Amino acid sequence: MCGIAGFCDFKEDFRLAQHKNKALAEKMGATLRYRGPDASGEYIAEHAVFAHRRLIVIDPVGGLQPMIRMQDGCEYALIYNGELYNTDEIRNGLKKLGHVFDTTSDTEVLLRAYMQYGEQCVDYLNGIFAFAVWDSLKQQCFMARDRFGVKPLFYAVRGSTLVFGSELKALFEHPSVKPVIDRYGLCEIFGLGPARTPGCGVYKDIYELMPGYSAQFNAEGLKIAPYWQLTAREHTDSYAQTVETTRSLLFDAIKRQLVSDVPICTLLSGGLDSSVVSAVAAKALGENGKTLDTYSFDFVDNERYFRASSFQPSEDRPFVDIMTKAIGSNHRYLECDNDDLISGLYGAVLAKDLPGMADVDSSLLYFCRRIKENHTVCLSGECADEVFGGYPWFRDQEVYDTPAFPWSKKLDLRKEVLSCELLRKLPLEDYVHEQYQKSIARTPKLDCEDALHSRQREISYLNITWFMTTLLDRKDRMTMANGLEVRVPFADHRLVDYLYNVPWEFKYHEQEVKALLKDAARDILPEEVLGRKKSPYPKTYHPEYEQGLKYELRLILSDRYAPIHRLINADALKALMNSESDYGRPWFGQLMAVPQMYAYLIEINFWLEHYGVDIVL
Known part of the structure; x- marks a missing residue:
């Protein structure tokens, strides 16, 4: 993983002031040094300036960026943050078309895919990515972001200049971009936060390229369009066929994401999701004579102060012990104390450039710092609840009946602490409801669906495009602030696309929460873990x-x-x-x-x- 940044302007020739523009690119790139502590580089073309910070995962020597290649007298330059999980397939296809590769890196595969397929290169990619290509033939900057937004990419247009970067802080180094927030940004913070409206950068006139979108910037301006979206289709597989297809897609995603030239580990809470990822990973590594490293998180004295609830019915430790014994992993238990948790709130803001998920962020920031002492890449069980319907609100009748975001049905507590003057100025309720309604209107559905199945689609779509994106944003920012790459097999687009069309009756088969996932993994997990009630990321009750x-x-x-x-x-x-x-x-x-x-x-x-x-x- 890495950090990217840059700016483009077709009314400027950046080569005429190379020293000045290189210095600005270096400043923008320097803000992303934690994302890419291993190497840095800049690139200056007539109308584009790129900066890159590299975290080495694949091909330490050959994967240097910005990567530049020539074809028919034209120059192509790439800066890329991400990982491709189908690198070999794409490379083999390009070789058949005559491409010759100088490295084993996925960076070169991505660049040559663009050189061959142009803007349609994104259709070939299975992975997590945000990248920008300068194309001297078409005289354009092409940018794209992965289908579920695992990797971030922000941008702003100021006059004739496009400014972009992996994080907001990189944009603020450009003299034309300032941290301004208006009443709509405050509605994001106080009405929707720590979630964000898809595509919204919170700051005034700053945006994020939406998941599954690409952008072309040329002399005519900026053109943005989706290259991939969830699609509603009739599900015709039997339950047994659905279990087998789910298992095949999920296990393949996990195995693909184990590719790395640096140490790799998994996050293991003893819950269903992380246990599936860890079990498959342990078996795959074991077949190559390797032992999986795993980590779990908790808080000092949590066994003393833990409070069971419907949201968090059990502690993790007993189930972690069961899993580590079952899969034979090298396990490390990490604990965070109150001082680190509170002091980490400030570091979490610096990592995100916005207020976030409070101690849910700060604890992960701390734990990732500890993991980075030994590992550079980890796999996580994030996103399973969104696609398999694991959260309690999937089964809450009030959610079905209430036109509101399931994870934030009421604004009462938020409004309690706001000043009367601010409440008069902010269209808080209207703004939140408008964003909700826009998402509902975008929900892919089938015309033949009844009201219940239509509502289930809506709830599923909201969770994938809002809540899942929020958690992925948190995961990227807290891990990359420590130079740690996280991978999320449950966010594999093939799996999510398939599960979006699987009916709720299958996901909740025989009234069992996440029955489909449990049946897909039944032969690789202990019964105690399969039967464990969902318990989310741990929190302190101290x-x-x-x-x-x-x-x-x-x-x-x-x-x-x-x-x-x-x-x-x-x-x-x-x-x-x-x-x-x-x-x-x-x-x-x-x-x-x-x-x-x-x-x-x-x-x-x-x-x-x-x-x-x-x-x-």
Whole structure:
């Protein structure tokens, strides 16, 4: 994995001021050094300037970027962040067409695929990616992002200039891009956050290339279009056939994603999803005489303070022990304490350039730092719940009846802490409802479906295009901030496309949650793990953690220059902090309750202050 950045302008000849433009590219690239700590490079063409930071995973010598190749007197330059899982198939096809390869890297495969197939190269790719190609023949910059947005790519157009980068911070190094937020950006933060509307960069006039989209920038301007979308089709397979196809697609995705020239591991919580990934990976590595390394996460003293709930019914440790014994992995148990959890809130904002999932982010940031001490690549069980219907809200009648995002049905807690003046200025409820309705309108459906199956499609689509994207964004930013590459086999587009059309009756076969996945993996997992009730990413229940958050927040409130004062109702927030601890009112997902609201507000204040965000209402 890597970091990319650049700018293009067809009214400029960047070669005339090479030193100046190279220095600017270096500054943009330097902001992404944690994504790519191993190497850096720049490229300057007449109308394009590229910067690249490299994390070495495949072909250490041959994969240097920007990668440049010539064909028929024309120059092609690529900067790429990602990993292709069908490199060999694409390479073999290109060889048959006469291409000669100088390296074993997937970077060269991607570049030559563009040289051969042009903009349609994306149709051939199975992987996670965000890339930009300068094409001197067509005089254009071509950009694309993977089908589910595992890899990020932000952009802004200022006058005749296109500025882009893997992260927002890279854009801010360009003199034409400033961190400004208007009332719609505040609606994103307070109404939808830590999720974001697809394609929205939160900051004013900054956008993110949507998953499954590509873009062409030339003298005529910027043209953006989807190259892939989920498609509704009638599912005709029997349940037995569906189990077998699911197993084949999933196991193939896991095995493909084990390719690496550097140490690889998996994240193992003892839950169904991570256990499937780890079991398949352990077997595949074992066939080559290797032992899988695995990691699990928890918090100091969590066995003492853990509170079982419908969202989080059990601790991970007993099930991790069962799995590590079953697959014979080399396992490391990692723990995070309260100080690291709270201090990590600030690092998480710096990694994301926005407030995020509070301690869900900061803990992952800490754990990834520990993993990076020994590994560079890991596989995760992320995304299974979105595509197999694992979350409780898939079975919540209120969700079916309520026209709202399932993970954030009400804005009450969010609005409690906002100032009356801000609430008058922000169209909060209307904005959130509008984004919801737009997504519902885009949901791929079949004309013949009844109301129930149509609603199930909507809920599935919302989870894939919103909640899954939020978790993938979190995963990329917290891992890459430590130079750690994460891979997500459950987000393989072939698997997701197939499962989108599998009826709920199969996913919930015989009233069993995620029965389809369990039956697909039944012969590789212990019964105890197969029968475990879903338990999400762990959270701390330590009372000192909440007290630490309140201490930090009170310090902020005591500073009359703190930027968050413009936005919140300090009296209401103080009253909330003086009330009884409340973990039972999630305002986002399953894990973000009142303590996470405190952490989110701490992040917002730090974000406004550190980035010097200009609020324009």
